[in-house]
Amino acid sequence: MGRRSPSVKALVFDVFGTVVDWRGSIIREGMRFGRAKKLNVDWAAFADAWRAGYKPAMARVRSGQLPWTRIDDLHRMILDDILKKFDIRGLSPGEIGEFNRVWHRLRPWPDARRGLQRLKKRFVIGTLSNGNIGLLVNMAKHGGLPWDVVFSAEVFRHYKPDPETYLGSADLLGIAPAELMLVAAHKDDLFAAKACGLRTAFVRRPLEHGPAKRTDLNAERAFDFNVADFNHLADRLCGRVAKKKG
Amino acid sequence: MGRRSPSVKALVFDVFGTVVDWRGSIIREGMRFGRAKKLNVDWAAFADAWRAGYKPAMARVRSGQLPWTRIDDLHRMILDDILKKFDIRGLSPGEIGEFNRVWHRLRPWPDARRGLQRLKKRFVIGTLSNGNIGLLVNMAKHGGLPWDVVFSAEVFRHYKPDPETYLGSADLLGIAPAELMLVAAHKDDLFAAKACGLRTAFVRRPLEHGPAKRTDLNAERAFDFNVADFNHLADRLCGRVAKKKG
Numbered sequence: 394m395g396r397r398s399p400s401v402k403a404l405v406f407d408v409f410g411t412v413v414d415w416r417g418s419i420i421r422e423g424m425r426f427g428r429a430k431k432l433n434v435d436w437a438a439f440a441d442a443w444r445a446g447y448k449p450a451m452a453r454v455r456s457g458q459l460p461w462t463r464i465d466d467l468h469r470m471i472l473d474d475i476l477k478k479f480d481i482r483g484l485s486p487g488e489i490g491e492f493n494r495v496w497h498r499l500r501p502w503p504d505a506r507r508g509l510q511r512l513k514k515r516f517v518i519g520t521l522s523n524g525n526i527g528l529l530v531n532m533a534k535h536g537g538l539p540w541d542v543v544f545s546a547e548v549f550r551h552y553k554p555d556p557e558t559y560l561g562s563a564d565l566l567g568i569a570p571a572e573l574m575l576v577a578a579h580k581d582d583l584f585a586a587k588a589c590g591l592r593t594a595f596v597r598r599p600l601e602h603g604p605a606k607r608t609d610l611n612a613e614r615a616f617d618f619n620v621a622d623f624n625h626l627a628d629r630l631c632g633r634v635a636k637k638k639g
Numbered sequence: 640m641g642r643r644s645p646s647v648k649a650l651v652f653d654v655f656g657t658v659v660d661w662r663g664s665i666i667r668e669g670m671r672f673g674r675a676k677k678l679n680v681d682w683a684a685f686a687d688a689w690r691a692g693y694k695p696a697m698a699r700v701r702s703g704q705l706p707w708t709r710i711d712d713l714h715r716m717i718l719d720d721i722l723k724k725f726d727i728r729g730l731s732p733g734e735i736g737e738f739n740r741v742w743h744r745l746r747p748w749p750d751a752r753r754g755l756q757r758l759k760k761r762f763v764i765g766t767l768s769n770g771n772i773g774l775l776v777n778m779a780k781h782g783g784l785p786w787d788v789v790f791s792a793e794v795f796r797h798y799k800p801d802p803e804t805y806l807g808s809a810d811l812l813g814i815a816p817a818e819l820m821l822v823a824a825h826k827d828d829l830f831a832a833k834a835c836g837l838r839t840a841f842v843r844r845p846l847e848h849g850p851a852k853r854t855d856l857n858a859e860r861a862f863d864f865n866v867a868d869f870n871h872l873a874d875r876l877c878g879r880v881a882k883k884k885g
Contacts, residue, residue: 465813517776527813530763530788542776542789547811565793567711567773 407577446471508623554585653823692717754869800831
Protein backbone atom coordinates (compact mmCIF):
# COMPACT_ATOMS: atom_id res chain seq x y z
CA MET A 394 0.00 0.00 0.00
CA GLY A 395 1.11 3.55 -0.63
CA ARG A 396 3.71 2.81 -3.25
CA ARG A 397 4.20 5.25 -6.08
CA SER A 398 2.25 4.38 -9.20
CA PRO A 399 3.94 5.79 -12.27
CA SER A 400 1.54 3.99 -14.58
CA VAL A 401 -1.57 5.76 -13.30
CA LYS A 402 -2.77 8.23 -15.93
CA ALA A 403 -6.13 9.38 -14.60
CA LEU A 404 -7.98 9.69 -11.31
CA VAL A 405 -11.75 9.54 -10.97
CA PHE A 406 -13.46 10.65 -7.80
CA ASP A 407 -16.54 9.63 -5.98
CA VAL A 408 -18.27 12.95 -5.27
CA PHE A 409 -20.97 12.90 -2.54
CA GLY A 410 -19.05 12.63 0.73
CA THR A 411 -15.63 12.32 -0.91
CA VAL A 412 -15.34 15.71 -2.66
CA VAL A 413 -18.24 17.60 -1.12
CA ASP A 414 -19.82 17.79 2.32
CA TRP A 415 -23.42 16.96 1.47
CA ARG A 416 -24.59 16.87 5.09
CA GLY A 417 -23.12 20.19 6.19
CA SER A 418 -24.28 21.87 2.98
CA ILE A 419 -27.87 20.67 3.36
CA ILE A 420 -27.97 21.66 7.02
CA ARG A 421 -26.67 25.14 6.18
CA GLU A 422 -29.15 25.70 3.36
CA GLY A 423 -31.95 24.14 5.39
CA MET A 424 -31.35 26.48 8.30
CA ARG A 425 -31.35 29.51 6.02
CA PHE A 426 -34.48 28.27 4.26
CA GLY A 427 -36.11 27.47 7.60
CA ARG A 428 -35.47 30.95 8.96
CA ALA A 429 -36.92 32.55 5.83
CA LYS A 430 -40.01 30.33 5.93
CA LYS A 431 -40.28 30.21 9.74
CA LEU A 432 -39.95 26.43 9.85
CA ASN A 433 -38.97 24.52 12.96
CA VAL A 434 -37.01 21.55 11.62
CA ASP A 435 -34.06 19.44 12.77
CA TRP A 436 -32.04 19.95 9.61
CA ALA A 437 -29.36 17.43 10.54
CA ALA A 438 -32.04 14.75 10.83
CA PHE A 439 -33.56 16.06 7.62
CA ALA A 440 -30.25 15.79 5.74
CA ASP A 441 -29.69 12.27 7.05
CA ALA A 442 -33.21 11.21 6.04
CA TRP A 443 -32.76 12.65 2.56
CA ARG A 444 -29.49 10.81 2.07
CA ALA A 445 -30.88 7.61 3.61
CA GLY A 446 -33.51 7.48 0.89
CA TYR A 447 -30.85 7.43 -1.81
CA LYS A 448 -29.70 3.82 -1.89
CA PRO A 449 -33.23 2.37 -1.69
CA ALA A 450 -34.29 4.66 -4.54
CA MET A 451 -31.38 3.48 -6.69
CA ALA A 452 -32.25 -0.10 -5.81
CA ARG A 453 -35.73 0.46 -7.25
CA VAL A 454 -34.08 1.46 -10.53
CA ARG A 455 -31.67 -1.47 -10.43
CA SER A 456 -34.48 -3.96 -9.84
CA GLY A 457 -36.46 -2.58 -12.76
CA GLN A 458 -39.26 -1.27 -10.53
CA LEU A 459 -38.43 2.20 -11.88
CA PRO A 460 -37.06 2.94 -15.36
CA TRP A 461 -33.69 4.68 -15.62
CA THR A 462 -34.04 7.79 -13.47
CA ARG A 463 -31.54 10.56 -12.92
CA ILE A 464 -30.52 11.40 -9.40
CA ASP A 465 -32.16 14.84 -9.56
CA ASP A 466 -35.49 13.06 -9.92
CA LEU A 467 -34.71 10.46 -7.24
CA HIS A 468 -33.75 13.30 -4.89
CA ARG A 469 -37.07 14.98 -5.64
CA MET A 470 -39.09 11.81 -4.98
CA ILE A 471 -37.35 11.39 -1.63
CA LEU A 472 -37.77 15.08 -0.83
CA ASP A 473 -41.51 14.99 -1.49
CA ASP A 474 -41.70 12.09 0.92
CA ILE A 475 -39.63 13.57 3.75
CA LEU A 476 -41.31 16.98 3.52
CA LYS A 477 -44.41 15.13 4.68
CA LYS A 478 -42.53 13.20 7.35
CA PHE A 479 -41.04 16.40 8.76
CA ASP A 480 -44.44 18.07 8.52
CA ILE A 481 -43.20 20.84 6.24
CA ARG A 482 -46.19 22.32 4.41
CA GLY A 483 -47.17 25.21 2.24
CA LEU A 484 -44.13 25.30 -0.06
CA SER A 485 -44.73 26.14 -3.70
CA PRO A 486 -43.55 23.70 -6.39
CA GLY A 487 -40.95 26.30 -7.36
CA GLU A 488 -39.62 26.48 -3.81
CA ILE A 489 -39.44 22.70 -3.56
CA GLY A 490 -37.67 22.50 -6.94
CA GLU A 491 -35.16 25.12 -5.88
CA PHE A 492 -34.51 23.38 -2.56
CA ASN A 493 -34.06 20.07 -4.37
CA ARG A 494 -31.21 21.69 -6.28
CA VAL A 495 -29.24 22.10 -3.05
CA TRP A 496 -27.43 19.01 -4.34
CA HIS A 497 -26.09 21.16 -7.18
CA ARG A 498 -24.64 23.57 -4.64
CA LEU A 499 -22.91 21.20 -2.20
CA ARG A 500 -19.69 22.66 -0.80
CA PRO A 501 -16.30 21.03 -1.29
CA TRP A 502 -14.38 19.82 1.75
CA PRO A 503 -11.75 22.44 2.67
CA ASP A 504 -8.86 20.52 1.06
CA ALA A 505 -10.69 19.49 -2.11
CA ARG A 506 -10.15 22.37 -4.50
CA ARG A 507 -6.45 22.82 -3.75
CA GLY A 508 -5.79 19.10 -3.76
CA LEU A 509 -7.54 18.69 -7.11
CA GLN A 510 -5.59 21.58 -8.62
CA ARG A 511 -2.36 19.87 -7.59
CA LEU A 512 -3.42 16.45 -8.89
CA LYS A 513 -4.66 17.98 -12.15
CA LYS A 514 -1.12 19.09 -12.98
CA ARG A 515 0.01 15.50 -13.28
CA PHE A 516 -3.14 13.48 -14.00
CA VAL A 517 -6.41 13.67 -15.86
CA ILE A 518 -8.98 14.16 -13.09
CA GLY A 519 -12.68 13.46 -13.33
CA THR A 520 -15.81 12.64 -11.43
CA LEU A 521 -17.25 9.16 -11.28
CA SER A 522 -20.50 9.74 -9.49
CA ASN A 523 -24.04 8.46 -9.44
CA GLY A 524 -25.08 12.11 -9.66
CA ASN A 525 -26.31 13.23 -13.06
CA ILE A 526 -24.17 15.30 -15.44
CA GLY A 527 -26.11 18.53 -14.99
CA LEU A 528 -25.83 18.26 -11.22
CA LEU A 529 -22.09 17.58 -11.37
CA VAL A 530 -21.39 20.39 -13.83
CA ASN A 531 -23.35 22.91 -11.78
CA MET A 532 -21.64 21.73 -8.59
CA ALA A 533 -18.21 22.15 -10.18
CA LYS A 534 -19.11 25.68 -11.32
CA HIS A 535 -20.42 26.54 -7.88
CA GLY A 536 -17.55 25.06 -5.93
CA GLY A 537 -14.67 25.75 -8.33
CA LEU A 538 -13.83 22.08 -8.92
CA PRO A 539 -11.40 21.89 -11.85
CA TRP A 540 -12.46 18.60 -13.46
CA ASP A 541 -10.96 17.60 -16.80
CA VAL A 542 -13.93 15.36 -17.45
CA VAL A 543 -17.30 14.62 -15.85
CA PHE A 544 -18.29 10.96 -15.78
CA SER A 545 -21.62 9.94 -14.35
CA ALA A 546 -23.78 6.88 -13.97
CA GLU A 547 -26.03 8.72 -16.41
CA VAL A 548 -23.55 8.12 -19.25
CA PHE A 549 -23.30 4.40 -18.53
CA ARG A 550 -26.93 3.88 -17.56
CA HIS A 551 -25.60 1.94 -14.61
CA TYR A 552 -25.06 3.11 -11.07
CA LYS A 553 -21.94 2.38 -9.09
CA PRO A 554 -20.93 -0.18 -7.93
CA ASP A 555 -21.85 -1.84 -11.25
CA PRO A 556 -18.65 -2.72 -13.18
CA GLU A 557 -19.89 -0.85 -16.27
CA THR A 558 -19.15 2.43 -14.51
CA TYR A 559 -15.49 1.69 -13.63
CA LEU A 560 -14.63 -0.13 -16.83
CA GLY A 561 -16.59 2.37 -18.89
CA SER A 562 -14.59 5.28 -17.49
CA ALA A 563 -11.28 3.64 -18.41
CA ASP A 564 -12.62 2.79 -21.85
CA LEU A 565 -13.83 6.33 -22.56
CA LEU A 566 -10.42 7.67 -21.56
CA GLY A 567 -8.72 5.12 -23.81
CA ILE A 568 -6.64 3.67 -20.97
CA ALA A 569 -6.39 0.33 -19.20
CA PRO A 570 -8.26 -0.19 -15.92
CA ALA A 571 -4.90 -0.42 -14.11
CA GLU A 572 -4.05 3.08 -15.38
CA LEU A 573 -7.14 4.49 -13.68
CA MET A 574 -7.46 5.16 -9.94
CA LEU A 575 -10.71 5.59 -8.04
CA VAL A 576 -10.54 8.02 -5.13
CA ALA A 577 -13.37 7.55 -2.63
CA ALA A 578 -14.34 7.79 1.01
CA HIS A 579 -16.43 4.62 0.74
CA LYS A 580 -14.85 1.22 0.93
CA ASP A 581 -17.59 -0.63 -0.96
CA ASP A 582 -17.04 1.65 -3.94
CA LEU A 583 -13.28 1.05 -3.79
CA PHE A 584 -13.55 -2.71 -3.47
CA ALA A 585 -15.84 -2.81 -6.50
CA ALA A 586 -13.37 -0.70 -8.50
CA LYS A 587 -10.49 -2.90 -7.40
CA ALA A 588 -12.37 -5.98 -8.56
CA CYS A 589 -12.45 -4.35 -12.01
CA GLY A 590 -8.70 -3.84 -11.97
CA LEU A 591 -8.60 -0.16 -11.05
CA ARG A 592 -6.12 1.34 -8.60
CA THR A 593 -7.68 2.64 -5.40
CA ALA A 594 -7.22 5.48 -2.90
CA PHE A 595 -9.25 5.63 0.29
CA VAL A 596 -9.79 9.13 1.71
CA ARG A 597 -10.87 9.46 5.32
CA ARG A 598 -13.85 11.77 5.71
CA PRO A 599 -14.64 11.42 9.43
CA LEU A 600 -17.31 14.14 9.34
CA GLU A 601 -19.31 12.90 6.36
CA HIS A 602 -22.13 11.65 8.58
CA GLY A 603 -21.62 14.28 11.29
CA PRO A 604 -19.47 14.29 14.42
CA ALA A 605 -21.66 11.81 16.32
CA LYS A 606 -21.63 8.98 13.79
CA ARG A 607 -18.72 6.55 13.91
CA THR A 608 -17.56 5.29 10.54
CA ASP A 609 -14.87 2.79 9.60
CA LEU A 610 -11.81 4.89 8.84
CA ASN A 611 -9.22 2.14 9.15
CA ALA A 612 -6.62 1.87 6.44
CA GLU A 613 -6.94 -1.21 4.22
CA ARG A 614 -3.97 -3.04 2.79
CA ALA A 615 -6.08 -3.87 -0.22
CA PHE A 616 -6.03 -0.23 -1.33
CA ASP A 617 -3.05 1.41 -3.02
CA PHE A 618 -3.35 4.48 -0.82
CA ASN A 619 -5.05 5.40 2.44
CA VAL A 620 -4.94 9.16 2.94
CA ALA A 621 -6.25 11.91 5.18
CA ASP A 622 -7.36 14.25 2.39
CA PHE A 623 -6.66 15.28 -1.22
CA ASN A 624 -3.53 17.22 -0.34
CA HIS A 625 -2.16 14.13 1.35
CA LEU A 626 -2.95 12.17 -1.81
CA ALA A 627 -1.18 14.81 -3.92
CA ASP A 628 1.84 14.55 -1.59
CA ARG A 629 1.92 10.82 -2.20
CA LEU A 630 1.23 10.84 -5.93
CA CYS A 631 2.97 14.02 -7.05
CA GLY A 632 5.76 14.18 -4.51
CA ARG A 633 5.79 16.48 -1.50
CA VAL A 634 9.47 17.31 -1.37
CA ALA A 635 11.94 18.44 -4.00
CA LYS A 636 13.79 15.69 -5.79
CA LYS A 637 16.96 14.50 -4.14
CA LYS A 638 20.17 15.77 -5.63
CA GLY A 639 22.25 13.59 -7.96
CA MET B 640 -28.99 38.12 -35.55
CA GLY B 641 -26.58 39.18 -32.89
CA ARG B 642 -29.08 40.01 -30.20
CA ARG B 643 -28.18 39.32 -26.59
CA SER B 644 -29.48 36.00 -25.32
CA PRO B 645 -30.04 36.14 -21.59
CA SER B 646 -31.63 32.72 -21.58
CA VAL B 647 -28.56 30.88 -22.89
CA LYS B 648 -27.06 28.81 -20.08
CA ALA B 649 -24.42 26.74 -21.82
CA LEU B 650 -22.26 26.82 -24.92
CA VAL B 651 -20.99 23.74 -26.72
CA PHE B 652 -18.23 24.01 -29.28
CA ASP B 653 -17.35 22.16 -32.41
CA VAL B 654 -13.65 21.40 -31.96
CA PHE B 655 -11.73 20.45 -35.13
CA GLY B 656 -11.34 23.70 -37.05
CA THR B 657 -13.41 25.78 -34.63
CA VAL B 658 -11.27 25.55 -31.46
CA VAL B 659 -8.07 24.05 -32.81
CA ASP B 660 -6.05 24.44 -36.01
CA TRP B 661 -5.88 20.82 -37.16
CA ARG B 662 -4.18 21.64 -40.46
CA GLY B 663 -1.38 23.83 -39.09
CA SER B 664 -0.79 21.40 -36.21
CA ILE B 665 -0.45 18.38 -38.50
CA ILE B 666 1.83 20.25 -40.88
CA ARG B 667 4.04 21.33 -37.97
CA GLU B 668 4.29 17.84 -36.47
CA GLY B 669 4.68 16.28 -39.90
CA MET B 670 7.61 18.54 -40.76
CA ARG B 671 9.32 17.72 -37.48
CA PHE B 672 8.65 14.01 -37.96
CA GLY B 673 9.79 14.21 -41.58
CA ARG B 674 13.10 15.85 -40.64
CA ALA B 675 13.76 13.20 -38.00
CA LYS B 676 12.92 10.36 -40.38
CA LYS B 677 14.39 12.06 -43.50
CA LEU B 678 11.08 11.94 -45.35
CA ASN B 679 10.28 14.13 -48.31
CA VAL B 680 6.57 14.79 -48.00
CA ASP B 681 4.19 17.68 -48.81
CA TRP B 682 2.74 17.86 -45.32
CA ALA B 683 0.03 20.35 -46.25
CA ALA B 684 -1.27 17.89 -48.85
CA PHE B 685 -0.85 15.11 -46.30
CA ALA B 686 -2.94 16.99 -43.71
CA ASP B 687 -5.63 17.73 -46.27
CA ALA B 688 -5.76 14.09 -47.36
CA TRP B 689 -6.02 12.89 -43.76
CA ARG B 690 -8.88 15.23 -43.05
CA ALA B 691 -10.56 14.46 -46.37
CA GLY B 692 -10.86 10.82 -45.33
CA TYR B 693 -12.82 11.74 -42.24
CA LYS B 694 -16.34 12.29 -43.53
CA PRO B 695 -16.33 9.20 -45.79
CA ALA B 696 -15.10 7.13 -42.84
CA MET B 697 -17.94 8.39 -40.64
CA ALA B 698 -20.37 7.70 -43.46
CA ARG B 699 -19.27 4.05 -43.41
CA VAL B 700 -20.22 3.91 -39.71
CA ARG B 701 -23.52 5.70 -40.32
CA SER B 702 -24.46 3.33 -43.11
CA GLY B 703 -23.75 0.30 -40.94
CA GLN B 704 -20.82 -0.83 -43.09
CA LEU B 705 -18.64 -0.40 -39.98
CA PRO B 706 -19.79 -0.91 -36.39
CA TRP B 707 -19.52 2.06 -33.99
CA THR B 708 -15.92 3.20 -34.28
CA ARG B 709 -14.16 5.92 -32.34
CA ILE B 710 -12.42 8.68 -34.26
CA ASP B 711 -8.98 7.56 -33.05
CA ASP B 712 -9.54 4.31 -34.94
CA LEU B 713 -10.99 6.04 -38.02
CA HIS B 714 -7.97 8.36 -38.05
CA ARG B 715 -5.71 5.33 -37.93
CA MET B 716 -7.50 3.57 -40.80
CA ILE B 717 -7.16 6.70 -42.93
CA LEU B 718 -3.54 7.16 -41.87
CA ASP B 719 -2.60 3.60 -42.87
CA ASP B 720 -4.12 4.33 -46.24
CA ILE B 721 -2.44 7.69 -46.90
CA LEU B 722 0.96 6.51 -45.68
CA LYS B 723 0.87 4.24 -48.70
CA LYS B 724 -0.41 6.98 -51.00
CA PHE B 725 2.39 9.32 -49.92
CA ASP B 726 4.87 6.48 -50.21
CA ILE B 727 5.97 6.71 -46.59
CA ARG B 728 7.56 3.39 -45.60
CA GLY B 729 9.53 1.81 -42.84
CA LEU B 730 7.69 3.25 -39.84
CA SER B 731 7.21 1.01 -36.82
CA PRO B 732 3.68 0.40 -35.51
CA GLY B 733 4.68 2.42 -32.43
CA GLU B 734 5.73 5.37 -34.59
CA ILE B 735 2.52 5.22 -36.59
CA GLY B 736 0.46 5.00 -33.39
CA GLU B 737 2.25 8.00 -31.92
CA PHE B 738 1.84 10.02 -35.10
CA ASN B 739 -1.87 9.11 -35.18
CA ARG B 740 -2.17 10.80 -31.80
CA VAL B 741 -1.25 14.15 -33.33
CA TRP B 742 -5.02 14.71 -33.18
CA HIS B 743 -4.70 14.67 -29.36
CA ARG B 744 -2.13 17.47 -29.58
CA LEU B 745 -3.81 19.90 -31.99
CA ARG B 746 -3.12 23.51 -31.11
CA PRO B 747 -5.86 25.99 -30.22
CA TRP B 748 -6.36 29.04 -32.44
CA PRO B 749 -4.65 32.05 -30.83
CA ASP B 750 -7.91 33.49 -29.41
CA ALA B 751 -9.38 30.22 -28.17
CA ARG B 752 -8.01 29.81 -24.66
CA ARG B 753 -8.59 33.41 -23.61
CA GLY B 754 -12.02 33.55 -25.22
CA LEU B 755 -13.08 30.32 -23.50
CA GLN B 756 -11.84 31.57 -20.14
CA ARG B 757 -13.99 34.67 -20.52
CA LEU B 758 -17.06 32.71 -21.65
CA LYS B 759 -16.59 30.19 -18.84
CA LYS B 760 -17.16 32.93 -16.27
CA ARG B 761 -20.74 33.33 -17.41
CA PHE B 762 -21.68 30.05 -19.07
CA VAL B 763 -21.13 26.34 -18.80
CA ILE B 764 -18.76 25.59 -21.69
CA GLY B 765 -18.21 22.21 -23.28
CA THR B 766 -17.13 20.39 -26.39
CA LEU B 767 -19.58 18.83 -28.80
CA SER B 768 -17.28 17.01 -31.16
CA ASN B 769 -17.17 13.85 -33.20
CA GLY B 770 -13.77 13.26 -31.59
CA ASN B 771 -13.69 10.62 -28.87
CA ILE B 772 -13.56 11.50 -25.18
CA GLY B 773 -9.95 10.44 -24.66
CA LEU B 774 -8.82 12.53 -27.61
CA LEU B 775 -10.74 15.59 -26.38
CA VAL B 776 -9.51 15.27 -22.80
CA ASN B 777 -5.89 14.91 -23.88
CA MET B 778 -6.24 17.83 -26.28
CA ALA B 779 -7.66 20.02 -23.51
CA LYS B 780 -4.79 19.08 -21.20
CA HIS B 781 -2.26 19.77 -23.95
CA GLY B 782 -3.74 23.07 -25.08
CA GLY B 783 -5.07 24.39 -21.77
CA LEU B 784 -8.71 24.40 -22.83
CA PRO B 785 -10.85 25.00 -19.72
CA TRP B 786 -13.93 22.91 -20.52
CA ASP B 787 -16.58 22.41 -17.86
CA VAL B 788 -17.76 19.29 -19.63
CA VAL B 789 -16.63 17.12 -22.55
CA PHE B 790 -19.42 15.88 -24.82
CA SER B 791 -18.60 13.64 -27.72
CA ALA B 792 -20.36 11.62 -30.39
CA GLU B 793 -18.96 8.68 -28.44
CA VAL B 794 -21.42 9.32 -25.59
CA PHE B 795 -24.41 9.48 -27.90
CA ARG B 796 -23.26 6.78 -30.31
CA HIS B 797 -24.23 9.20 -33.05
CA TYR B 798 -22.04 11.56 -35.02
CA LYS B 799 -22.96 15.14 -35.70
CA PRO B 800 -25.05 16.29 -37.50
CA ASP B 801 -27.45 13.66 -36.10
CA PRO B 802 -30.04 15.34 -33.83
CA GLU B 803 -29.20 12.93 -30.99
CA THR B 804 -25.95 14.84 -30.40
CA TYR B 805 -27.47 18.32 -30.06
CA LEU B 806 -30.58 17.24 -28.15
CA GLY B 807 -28.56 14.81 -26.05
CA SER B 808 -26.20 17.56 -24.91
CA ALA B 809 -29.08 19.74 -23.74
CA ASP B 810 -30.69 16.77 -22.03
CA LEU B 811 -27.52 15.79 -20.17
CA LEU B 812 -27.13 19.37 -18.96
CA GLY B 813 -30.75 19.40 -17.83
CA ILE B 814 -31.60 22.44 -19.95
CA ALA B 815 -33.88 23.17 -22.89
CA PRO B 816 -32.41 23.16 -26.42
CA ALA B 817 -33.06 26.92 -26.64
CA GLU B 818 -30.84 27.41 -23.56
CA LEU B 819 -27.91 25.78 -25.36
CA MET B 820 -25.80 27.44 -28.06
CA LEU B 821 -23.60 25.67 -30.57
CA VAL B 822 -20.45 27.55 -31.55
CA ALA B 823 -18.93 26.33 -34.80
CA ALA B 824 -17.01 27.35 -37.89
CA HIS B 825 -19.12 25.06 -40.07
CA LYS B 826 -22.51 26.12 -41.31
CA ASP B 827 -23.90 22.59 -41.84
CA ASP B 828 -23.29 21.84 -38.15
CA LEU B 829 -25.00 25.08 -37.12
CA PHE B 830 -28.02 24.58 -39.37
CA ALA B 831 -28.49 21.08 -37.95
CA ALA B 832 -28.29 22.44 -34.39
CA LYS B 833 -30.73 25.21 -35.22
CA ALA B 834 -33.18 22.66 -36.59
CA CYS B 835 -33.10 21.05 -33.13
CA GLY B 836 -33.92 24.36 -31.46
CA LEU B 837 -30.42 25.31 -30.30
CA ARG B 838 -29.01 28.82 -30.49
CA THR B 839 -26.14 29.26 -32.91
CA ALA B 840 -22.91 31.21 -33.25
CA PHE B 841 -20.86 31.09 -36.45
CA VAL B 842 -17.13 31.74 -36.00
CA ARG B 843 -15.08 32.67 -39.04
CA ARG B 844 -11.92 30.58 -39.35
CA PRO B 845 -10.54 31.73 -42.69
CA LEU B 846 -7.33 29.70 -42.31
CA GLU B 847 -8.88 26.34 -41.39
CA HIS B 848 -8.13 24.89 -44.82
CA GLY B 849 -5.03 26.98 -45.42
CA PRO B 850 -4.52 30.40 -47.00
CA ALA B 851 -5.17 29.20 -50.57
CA LYS B 852 -8.60 27.64 -50.00
CA ARG B 853 -11.64 29.91 -50.17
CA THR B 854 -14.41 29.07 -47.75
CA ASP B 855 -17.82 30.64 -47.24
CA LEU B 856 -17.34 33.12 -44.41
CA ASN B 857 -20.47 35.18 -45.04
CA ALA B 858 -22.62 36.01 -42.06
CA GLU B 859 -26.01 34.28 -42.01
CA ARG B 860 -29.14 35.88 -40.67
CA ALA B 861 -30.29 32.47 -39.54
CA PHE B 862 -27.60 32.37 -36.85
CA ASP B 863 -27.85 34.27 -33.59
CA PHE B 864 -24.25 35.46 -33.86
CA ASN B 865 -21.64 35.74 -36.58
CA VAL B 866 -18.27 36.55 -35.04
CA ALA B 867 -14.58 36.83 -35.91
CA ASP B 868 -13.29 34.74 -32.99
CA PHE B 869 -14.03 33.64 -29.42
CA ASN B 870 -13.08 37.01 -27.92
CA HIS B 871 -15.55 38.67 -30.24
CA LEU B 872 -18.18 36.17 -29.09
CA ALA B 873 -17.32 36.92 -25.46
CA ASP B 874 -17.67 40.65 -26.21
CA ARG B 875 -21.13 40.00 -27.56
CA LEU B 876 -22.32 37.54 -24.93
CA CYS B 877 -20.61 38.84 -21.80
CA GLY B 878 -20.39 42.55 -22.63
CA ARG B 879 -17.29 44.31 -23.82
CA VAL B 880 -17.61 47.61 -22.02
CA ALA B 881 -18.35 48.53 -18.43
CA LYS B 882 -22.02 48.96 -17.58
CA LYS B 883 -23.40 52.40 -18.20
CA LYS B 884 -23.83 54.51 -15.12
CA GLY B 885 -27.24 54.73 -13.49
